[in-house]
Amino acid sequence: MSYSDKVLDHYSNPRNVGSLDKSSSEVGTGLVGAPECGDVMKLQIKVNPQTNVIEDAKFKTFGCGSAIASSSLATEWVKGKTVDEALQIKNTEIVKELSLPPVKIHCSVLAEDAIRAAIHDWKKKQAPVDELARAEAR
Amino acid sequence: MSIQTSNSSGTTANGAPFRHLNGDGVRDYFAFFRLPRKLDLDLAQLEREFHQQSRKLHPDLFTQSSAEQQEWSMEQSSRLNDAYRTLRDPIRRTQYLLRLEGLELEEQSETATEQVRASGQAKKQIVPEDLLEEVFELNMQWEELRMNKKTGDSDPALVRELEGQKVSLEQKQEALLEELKSYWVEWDALGDTSPLEARNRVTAKMADLLNRRSYIRNLVRDVNAALEN
Numbered sequence: 001m002s003y004s005d006k007v008l009d010h011y012s013n014p015r016n017v018g019s020l021d022k023s024s025s026e027v028g029t030g031l032v033g034a035p036e037c038g039d040v041m042k043l044q045i046k047v048n049p050q051t052n053v054i055e056d057a058k059f060k061t062f063g064c065g066s067a068i069a070s071s072s073l074a075t076e077w078v079k080g081k082t083v084d085e086a087l088q089i090k091n092t093e094i095v096k097e098l099s100l101p102p103v104k105i106h107c108s109v110l111a112e113d114a115i116r117a118a119i120h121d122w123k124k125k126q127a128p129v130d131e132l133a134r135a136e137a138r
Numbered sequence: 139m140s141i142q143t144s145n146s147s148g149t150t151a152n153g154a155p156f157r158h159l160n161g162d163g164v165r166d167y168f169a170f171f172r173l174p175r176k177l178d179l180d181l182a183q184l185e186r187e188f189h190q191q192s193r194k195l196h197p198d199l200f201t202q203s204s205a206e207q208q209e210w211s212m213e214q215s216s217r218l219n220d221a222y223r224t225l226r227d228p229i230r231r232t233q234y235l236l237r238l239e240g241l242e243l244e245e246q247s248e249t250a251t252e253q254v255r256a257s258g259q260a261k262k263q264i265v266p267e268d269l270l271e272e273v274f275e276l277n278m279q280w281e282e283l284r285m286n287k288k289t290g291d292s293d294p295a296l297v298r299e300l301e302g303q304k305v306s307l308e309q310k311q312e313a314l315l316e317e318l319k320s321y322w323v324e325w326d327a328l329g330d331t332s333p334l335e336a337r338n339r340v341t342a343k344m345a346d347l348l349n350r351r352s353y354i355r356n357l358v359r360d361v362n363a364a365l366e367n
């Protein structure tokens with residue numbers, strides 16, 4: 001299979017590889033796996049508590065070239081967006097941007113899932129303690 | 139699935155008729171050994187039946203028979219062997235029963251993975267979520283190991299750690315087998331007349347456990363490969 005130039009670019013020169021402090025209250029971590037192939041992807045975001053803007057994003061993916069490119073692109077896209085804007089990112093946009101063939105769609109789904117998981121994790125951390133306690137009491 | 143043939147009909151211990159044809163209309167492996175479709179098998183009985191039937195199908199008994207009959211006996215013997223090997227093994231037995239019950243399990247095998255990579259079709263395999271963390275960690279260590287190999291470094295501590303992971307994965311595999319057995323008991327307690335939801339709940343549980351098990355088995359395989367080369 002031949003990868004598009006954009007995939008190759010992200011693959012050979014991935015942006016934002018690395019990790020953020022998982023325990024920080026400003027950091028959300030998403031860890032997801034592709035049922036189709038067993039690949040795993042971790043994506044982290046760092047959110048400004050005042051503005052809800054994602055100021056930094058890092059990823060580490062063990063998987064195919066498309067998965068690496070998708071997550072690399074995802075970190076680029078989420079940076080500078082608010083969490084709500086970032087939630088709007090669809091895997092189909094990743095497919096389009098990277099010209100992924102149909103067989104590689106699940107790789108982009110993984111990236112979308114990772115964004116959602118990271119935001120979900122961050123939101124959980126933001127929920128005021130008393131609200132959490134109330135939710136648990138219910 | 140409810141077709142009954144006169145020569146092979148039987149009843150379960152509680153008197154309910156059990157089904158004994160697989161999807162192709164062939165007698166299923168359980169019926170082959172006159173066993174009900176239960177999972178907690180009496181292995182001694184299975185073995186006795188196997189030997190008894192093997193004797194009946196022994197080629198020596200057919201030397202005077204027509205070519206047709208000889209062929210029939212050969213076919214039956216090979217089916218008998220398949221049936222025995224399938225039912226004797228706890229995992230294969232469970233997989234077989236689930237297939238009879240209409241559940242398709244897919245192996246997270248290397249070939250299956252490659253096929254999926256090539257075809258892009260979704261494989262019906264769920265990633266055990268609680269395992270993701272561990273899978274990620276393992277991948278990190280493999281990467282480090284590969285880097286070491288490239289630079290000619292060796293890191294005995296890392297190798298030891300991976301070996302430890304391997305042991306813990308193998309223990310998980312064992313634990314899953316025990317858990318699976320607890321569902322055998324549940325399944326066996328159900329009869330043909332039990333509500334479909336009850337049956338489906340148990341088969342779904344078993345399918346889930348088998349998936350987890352094959353996922354872990356593949357991780358063990360990968361750890362081994364990483365340690366070897």
Ligand code: FES
Binds near residue numbers: 036066
């Ligand atoms: S092939 Fe699995 S994520 Fe791309």
